Amino acid sequence: MKRGYAFGFLLLAAVLAACGGRAAGTVNLDGSSAMGETVSVLREAFTEKRPGIRVNCSGSGSGAGIEGALSGVCDIGLSSRALTAEEIARGAEGHLLAWDEIVVAVHPDNPVQTMSAGTLVDIFTGRLRRWSGLGGEDRPIAVYGREAGSGTRDAFEGTLGIAGQCAYTNEYGSTGDVLGNVAGNPNAIGYVSRSAVDETVAVVPLDCLLRRPFLLVTCRDNPLSEAAAAFLEFATGEEGAKYLPLSGVAPAWEGRP
Amino acid sequence: MSRAGERAAQAVLFLCALAAVALLLLLTAFFLSSGLPAIREIGWKEFLLGRVWDSADRAAPQFGILPLLLASIYGAAGAAALAVPLGLLTALFLARAAPKGVAACVRQLVRLLAGVPSVVCGLVGMTVLVPFLREWLDLPAGDSLLAAVLVLAVMILPPVVELAEDALAAVPAAYEEASFALGATETETWFQVTLPAAGSGVLAAVALGIGRAVGEAMAVLMVAGNVANMPTLLGSVRLLTTGIAMEFGYAAAGSLRQRALLSIGLVLFVLVVLMNALPHLARRKGGRP
Numbered sequence: 001m002k003r004g005y006a007f008g009f010l011l012l013a014a015v016l017a018a019c020g021g022r023a024a025g026t027v028n029l030d031g032s033s034a035m036g037e038t039v040s041v042l043r044e045a046f047t048e049k050r051p052g053i054r055v056n057c058s059g060s061g062s063g064a065g066i067e068g069a070l071s072g073v074c075d076i077g078l079s080s081r082a083l084t085a086e087e088i089a090r091g092a093e094g095h096l097l098a099w100d101e102i103v104v105a106v107h108p109d110n111p112v113q114t115m116s117a118g119t120l121v122d123i124f125t126g127r128l129r130r131w132s133g134l135g136g137e138d139r140p141i142a143v144y145g146r147e148a149g150s151g152t153r154d155a156f157e158g159t160l161g162i163a164g165q166c167a168y169t170n171e172y173g174s175t176g177d178v179l180g181n182v183a184g185n186p187n188a189i190g191y192v193s194r195s196a197v198d199e200t201v202a203v204v205p206l207d208c209l210l211r212r213p214f215l216l217v218t219c220r221d222n223p224l225s226e227a228a229a230a231f232l233e234f235a236t237g238e239e240g241a242k243y244l245p246l247s248g249v250a251p252a253w254e255g256r257p
Numbered sequence: 258m259s260r261a262g263e264r265a266a267q268a269v270l271f272l273c274a275l276a277a278v279a280l281l282l283l284l285t286a287f288f289l290s291s292g293l294p295a296i297r298e299i300g301w302k303e304f305l306l307g308r309v310w311d312s313a314d315r316a317a318p319q320f321g322i323l324p325l326l327l328a329s330i331y332g333a334a335g336a337a338a339l340a341v342p343l344g345l346l347t348a349l350f351l352a353r354a355a356p357k358g359v360a361a362c363v364r365q366l367v368r369l370l371a372g373v374p375s376v377v378c379g380l381v382g383m384t385v386l387v388p389f390l391r392e393w394l395d396l397p398a399g400d401s402l403l404a405a406v407l408v409l410a411v412m413i414l415p416p417v418v419e420l421a422e423d424a425l426a427a428v429p430a431a432y433e434e435a436s437f438a439l440g441a442t443e444t445e446t447w448f449q450v451t452l453p454a455a456g457s458g459v460l461a462a463v464a465l466g467i468g469r470a471v472g473e474a475m476a477v478l479m480v481a482g483n484v485a486n487m488p489t490l491l492g493s494v495r496l497l498t499t500g501i502a503m504e505f506g507y508a509a510a511g512s513l514r515q516r517a518l519l520s521i522g523l524v525l526f527v528l529v530v531l532m533n534a535l536p537h538l539a540r541r542k543g544g545r546p
Contacts, residue, residue, distance in 0.1 A: 063313075064506035071510055129397075142397035147483070148313030149507030164314060169397045170482040170493050173503060184388065187397050 025053035025227035031065015031078030032151045033174040034193035035214050038098060038247040039078060042235050045243045049234065053227045059174055062151030066092055069217040075228035077217035080151030080193065081158075094215035095236050098249040101194040102156050102210040105179065105201040107186040112136045117208040121160055123189060126167030131187070142169045144178050144190030155212035156191045195248040214249060285526075292523025295320075295516035304520065310485040310495070312504060312514045320517045324487045326524065328494040331402060332477065333470035336409035341463050343410075344417030345452075348462075351418070352425035353447050364422075371415030379479030382408040387480055394491060400482030402494045408476050413466035420465055424458020425451055461536035468532035472525065474498035497525050 029039060036059050043055045060068075062079040066087055069077030083094045104120065106112065112134050122128040124143055132138040145168040146153040152175065157163040172178045178190040183200035191210075197203055216232055218224060224232065234240050241251035296304050299320045307321015347367070351360045382404055390399035428451050436446040452459070474496075482493025483503055495503070501518050508515035 060506045067507070067509050140395065140397035142391075144398075147503050147507075148311070149504065164311070168484050168493075170400050171484050171495075171503070173483075181398075184384075185391065185398055187391070 025050070025225075027053060027055045027076065027225070027228045027231045028074040029055065029057040029065075029076050029078055030060055030068045030074035031217070032062040032080035032214070033059030033176065034080045034100065034152045034196060035059075035078045035097075036175065037193070037195045038100075038214060038244065038249050041243050041247045042240055045240070046231055046234050049239075050230060053230065055231060061147070061149055061173070062154070063149035066217050069222075070219050072219070072222045075218075075225060076232060079215040079217050081154045081212055081215075083215065083217070091220040093218050093220055094213075095218065095232060096252040097214040097216050097236055097240075098244050098252055099211055100214050100249045102152060102159075102191050102212060103194050103197060103203045104189060104191050104206060105182050105197060105203055106189050107182060108200070108202045109186050110136060110202060112204065114205045114207070117160060117206065120206065121162055124157075124160070124166045124168075125162055137186075139187050141189060142185055142187040143167065144170050144172060144181055144188050146175075146178065146191075147171045147173055151212070152191060152193060156210060159208075159210045159212070193249075197248075288519070288523045288526045291516065292520040292526075295513060295520045296523075298513065299517065299520075304517075305524075308487060310500070312517060313507070318514065320513075322497070322500070322521060322524065324485050325495055325497045325500045325521065328402060328405075328481075328488040329471055329496040329498070329525075329528070331488050332405045332409055332481075332494070332496055333467045335402070335406035336413055336470040337463060337467045339406065339410035340414045340417050340466055344414050344462070344466070345421050345459065347414075347418045348421035348425055349447055349452065352422050353443075353451065367415050367418050370411075371419070373412075375412060375473060375476040376479075378408055378412050379476035382476060382480040390491075396491055398482065398493070400480055400493055401491045402481065402488050403490050404480040405477045405494065405496070408480050409470040409473060412473060412476060413469045416469060417462045417466040420462035421455070421459050424455040424462065427458065428454045457536060457539065460539055464532045464535045468529050471528050471532065472498065474502050478502055497521050497528075501525075 036057070039057050043057060046055060047053070057078075059078075062077075062081055065074070065077035066079050066083065067077075068074040070087070070090055070092055077092075079094065080100060083092050088094075104115065110131070112131065115134070119128065119134065123141055124145075126143070128134070128141065130138060130140055143166070145156075145166055148171075154163075157166060170181070172181060172190075175192050175196045178192050179196060179198070179201060182188040182190045182192075189204075216235060218228075218232070236252065244251045299307075304320055304322060305326070306323050307319060308323050309319040309321050310324055311319045347363075351364055355363065386404055386407060387399035390396060390401065390404055392399075432450050432454050433446050436450045437443075441449070477496055478499045481496060481499060483495050483499055484493040485495040485500065486492050488494045501521055505515070505518055508518055
């Protein structure tokens with residue numbers, strides 16, 4: 001019985017310590033799932049430098065991240081697209097973290113080698129429906145995209161000038177979802193962040209560059225905690241910039257495209 | 258126990274029951290108050306019969322839930338069309354035809370099926386069913402209304418079997434004995450006497466199954482493709498539930514988009530309530546025991 005009490009006490013102490021640690025320094029990030037890889041590299045480096053501060057990160061999409069920063073649900077929002085005028089009017093402030101490239105991924109067995117921007121538009125708007133038209137096998141094309149509100153989707157459609165005109169076969173809720181499903185379907189084509197690509201899919205070289213910003217979003221009206229301010233300074237400063245190339249994105253000072 | 262203790266115990270029971278009812282009332286009030294204003298703002302006709310759901314368009318969002326509503330209805334009806342005959346015959350087997358040992362064994366297995374979490378059903382659908390449909394039917398991707406129907410059918414089978422078996426077991430033995438006495442065989446009796454006599458209970462099983470299917474989100478999210486098309490059997494569809502699940506995180510608090518998603522919640526709620534009320538209404542009208 002005594003041991004039971006002792007254990008209970010320890011558990012309680014641990015819970016209290018965890019809560020206490022949270023109060024001392026926690027940064028909650030939420031938003032673009034495409035930024036997951038980049039943020040996790042930064043987070044690791046930051047935790048080494050400031051072991052007292054805990055950085056949590058979840059990927060529920062750029063739109064949700066910006067909303068989170070505005071409503072105070074998270075400390076810093078992650079957006080993989082530029083802020084809209086409406087969001088800025090409501091108090092959102094974007095801090096340029098890095099430049100990312102959106103790449104087009106297909107199944108590794110897909111023989112199609114390169115693609116022009118025009119072909120991409122034809123595929124994503126549904127004018128081109130079979131791979132045989134591109135020198136591939138005689139299979140239907142499965143066009144995979146992200147859900148409405150995704151920064152990757154906004155940036156991809158916006159850059160190609162086909163906003164709202166895409167005829168998607170399927171829509172997925174995260175970058176990882178698109179990657180996994182492209183890797184599992186020989187008919188598939190989908191767009192993802194360069195920083196998220198792994199060897200399970202093949203990247204199709206394009207004749208155009210689909211660049212978009214990675215932003216850390218704060219709100220003018222919600223003052224940052226000391227911990228969140230420290231993370232923001234680290235991530236957007238010179239120190240953070242050293243780590244950015246590890247995740248395949250270009251630091252902010254490399255200039256606008 | 259003392260009289261006071263007895264009374265206290267009964268009061269606790271009453272309070273617990275009251276809490277359950279109060280929760281339901283609160284939920285109803287929440288859905289009505291949060292769902293109705295947006296529907297009025299969008300317009301009943303545009304909301305329920307609009308064919309385009311494009312809530313993310315910042316300039317001119319469109320909130321027509323017909324594609325989602327139809328996908329939900331087709332999905333649930335299709336699942337019921339598969340699961341009800343199968344479930345009914347399984348229930349008949351369990352309640353009448355099966356030897357005791359076999360029945361107990363099958364019953365346990367059906368219960369086990371009921372315990373499979375929906376995300377696991379979705380996982381199997383995603384990794385086995387969807388690629389199979391894609392290759393077999395030469396589709397771009399196998400995610401489709403058909404995949405959703407098949408997964409939902411598996412998920413609603415156990416409750417249909419269980420409720421239908423209860424209904425069949427409750428049929429008085431005298432009915433069947435009378436049938437045997439008239440010279441009917443066992444199978445003739447089961448199909449022509451037992452099943453019709455269990456009518457209202459069987460209807461309840463069907464309604465429960467459809468209600469479950471309408472409300473399921475997770476498994477469907479994984480196999481339906483999630484594009485808000487007007488539903489076709491082999492095309493990607495978005496259901497009412499998955500529409501909410503996909504978008505709620507993106508909707509700004511208090512925006513028309515968020516309130517429209519709450520209105521979808523209201524529609525779902527009404528659908529499920531209707532499915533639950535159906536057997537009661539039918540019983541009153543039909544007048545069967």
